[in-house]
Amino acid sequence: MPSDDRTTIDPEKIPVHVAIIMDGNGRWAKKKLLNRVKGHEKGSDTVRTIVRVSRELGVRYLTLYAFSTENWGRPKAEVMALMSLLKKFIHSEKKEMMDHHIRLNALGQIHRLPGDVKETLKKAMDETRDNDGMCLNLALSYGSRDEITEMVRAIADKVKHGEIPLTAITEDMIASHLFTAGMPDPDLMIRTSGEMRISNFLMWQLSYAEIYFTPTLWPDFSEKEYLKIIADYQGRDRRFGKVAE
Numbered sequence: 001m002p003s004d005d006r007t008t009i010d011p012e013k014i015p016v017h018v019a020i021i022m023d024g025n026g027r028w029a030k031k032k033l034l035n036r037v038k039g040h041e042k043g044s045d046t047v048r049t050i051v052r053v054s055r056e057l058g059v060r061y062l063t064l065y066a067f068s069t070e071n072w073g074r075p076k077a078e079v080m081a082l083m084s085l086l087k088k089f090i091h092s093e094k095k096e097m098m099d100h101h102i103r104l105n106a107l108g109q110i111h112r113l114p115g116d117v118k119e120t121l122k123k124a125m126d127e128t129r130d131n132d133g134m135c136l137n138l139a140l141s142y143g144s145r146d147e148i149t150e151m152v153r154a155i156a157d158k159v160k161h162g163e164i165p166l167t168a169i170t171e172d173m174i175a176s177h178l179f180t181a182g183m184p185d186p187d188l189m190i191r192t193s194g195e196m197r198i199s200n201f202l203m204w205q206l207s208y209a210e211i212y213f214t215p216t217l218w219p220d221f222s223e224k225e226y227l228k229i230i231a232d233y234q235g236r237d238r239r240f241g242k243v244a245e
């Protein structure tokens with residue numbers, strides 16, 4: 001990797017939490033007259049690259065949107081291919097995660113995943129549990145509306161049983177009932193493929209994230225472009241509703 005790409009990055013201002021909507025695998029394949037699954041396969045190579053670069057830069061949390069609650073509605077063959085790719089990815093990356101102290105975590109309705117995928121995932125999460133390097137969050141069967149619905153149910157249940165008063169419901173308490181409990185909110189959210197929407201991703205957590213949309217399709221997304229986006233992020237003025245100093 002040419003070192004001059006990294007000299008544009010301020011090591012003191014690395015985003016703590018980066019979230020990515022990895023989109024455009026299908027269109028990448030279509031452009032090449034290939035099956036959509038080939039796009040997902042190529043996309044998993046991009047995942048490896050972005051995990052490595054994030055870790056090398058010192059990003060503490062990397063959250064990747066890999067499968068949404070709505071994606072269950074895709075043709076069965078594509079869903080199965082995505083699940084089998086996921087399993088393959090976790091298997092092949094286990095050593096890399098251990099070598100580099102990455103902790104694997106999953107956000108979403110894990111119970112809906114096929115049994116073998118669930119097992120592989122749980123095992124990898126267990127084995128990497130004590131790793132103190134970057135936390136890699138895979139959003140799997142994840143939907144923000146589902147996450148918020150579950151949070152409301154859990155809190156309502158506590159109120160109903162008299163465990164907490166209404167005044168105990170605070171923003172912090174709500175955050176602690178989401179899949180991202182205990183994690184800082186994303187500083188930077190990137191979506192590839194040119195779509196400018198959130199698609200049910202981290203709606204609570206993205207309140208103050210800097211958002212970057214790129215037309216690049218996920219399989220073509222590179223280390224170089226990622227570094228360019230981080231440099232752009234570092235030039236932004238995050239005011240959080242206040243007045244610039």
Ligand code: IPE
Nearest residue numbers: 022023024025026027066067
């Ligand atoms: C992103 O690529 C991967 C998943 C949503 C699982 P897509 O499969 O959505 O690709 P496009 O948007 O059809 O090009």
Ligand code: IPE
Nearest residue numbers: 021022023065066067068199
């Ligand atoms: C969002 O992409 C979900 C993931 C990247 C996993 P989609 O391709 O499913 O979203 P829409 O359909 O364009 O909104």
Ligand code: MG
Nearest residue numbers: 023024025026
């Ligand atoms: Mg898509």
